[in-house]
Amino acid sequence: MHNYGERTLTLVRGEGNYVWDDRGHRYLDAISGIAVCGLGHCHPKVTEALQEQANTLLHVSNLYNIPPQQQLADRLVFLSGMDNVFFSNSGAEANEAAIKLARKLGNERGLVTPQIVVMEGAFHGRTLATLTATGNEKAQQGFAPLPEGFLRVPFNDVQAIENLAQQHSDIVAILLEPIQGEGGVRVPDTDYLKQLRTLCDRHDWLLMLDEIQTGNGRSGRMFAYQHADIVPDVLTTAKGLGNGVPIGACLARGKAAGLFTAGSHGSTFGGNPLACRAGLAVLETLQGEWLIERTEKLGEQLLHSLRMRLGDCPGVVDIRGQGLMIGIELNHPCAELVERAREQALLINVTAGNVVRLLPPLTLTDEECQQLANDVSTLIQQFTPQAV
C-alpha cells in the first residue's frame, strides 16, 4: 500500500552502528530503526540467541507454558518494579492492552464511559484506540468514527489535569510518554511525573506510562520513570526490547495487575519463544556491558557538544533530550536535512516537522559520538531552508 510514501534508500546489511545500502555505501545509523536497534545491528549476543532458538522451537502459542517467556517476564518485573506482564508483538498492541486495563477498571467501578487522560503531542500508535490517544489530528484525519473515552490536556501541565478532575468523575487513568518521542523529543519538568503520581494516588487513577521509545536503556535508565523515582501502575514497552525482533510488553502493578482474568485478553504470537529469547539477550547485554550507564554519559556528552556548537546558531530554538534520545528544534521545517545527512553518510530523522531527532545505538563509541555531534552541527549550520 502507499502509506509509507516514496522510499529512496535501500538498506541491505547492518553491523554494529553502521548500515550499508544496495550500492555498498556505509552510513552511521543515528536512528537505529526508530529506537529499535539499541545494541546496534546484528549484535552477536542477539544473533546467537536467535540462532539457538530457531534450532529449538519458534512458536507454540499461549495454550502452553513457554520457558523463555517466563524468564523474560521475571526479568522485566525485576527491572521495572511491576508485578506481571502481557506480551504483544508491537508497541501499539502493548498500549491497547493498557487501554483495556484502564477500561476494565472503569467497568468494574460501574462507569459507563471511563475516561483516560492523554496529552497533546502524544504518540501511542496507529490502531484505532491508540490513534485516538495520539495527539495528532493529521494522523487521525479520515478515520472517523474514533472510539470515545479519551480526554486531552497539554503535556507538562499538572493544573490542566486538576481542572479536568473537577469536571469529570469518570476518569480512570492518565496515559503518557515520560519523554514525548514522535511529538518532538519533549522532556517535561523534573517533578512532573512525581506530581502525576501524587494526583493518581489522590484520585485512585492508574498512572500508565508509554515507554515504548524511552524504555530499555534509551534514556540512560532501564526505564525513564526511574529518573523520577516513581513507579507507574501500568508500563508499556516495545521498540528496543527485541533489537529488531518484533516484541512488546504491557506490565502492571498492584490493583492493575489483577484486572485481566483468564480469557480477558490474548495474542497468538505475543511472547513467542523466538521474540522472548531476543528480549532476554537484549536485557542481559544492556546490563552485562554496562550500556545503560554508558548511555547516560554519552547522552550528556552529545547534548553538551551540540549545545557548544549550535547554542548560538540562528534558527536553532532548543537542544534537549535525555540519554541517547536527543532533539534539536529549529524555527522552520527541516525534513530536507534527512536527505542532506544521507549525502554525508549519516542516517538521522526529523519529527514534528522541525525537530532533528537522534536515536543512535547505545553501543556508540566515544569517537562516533563526537563525529555525530560534529556532522549534525555542520549540517544544521549550513542549512538554509529552500524558499517556499
Ligand SMILES: *Cc1c(COP(=O)(O)O)cnc(C)c1O
Ligand atoms: C513507536 C511508538 C509506539 C507504537 O509502536 P508500534 O510498534 O509502531 O506499534 C507507541 N508509543 C510510542 C511512544 C512510540 O514511540
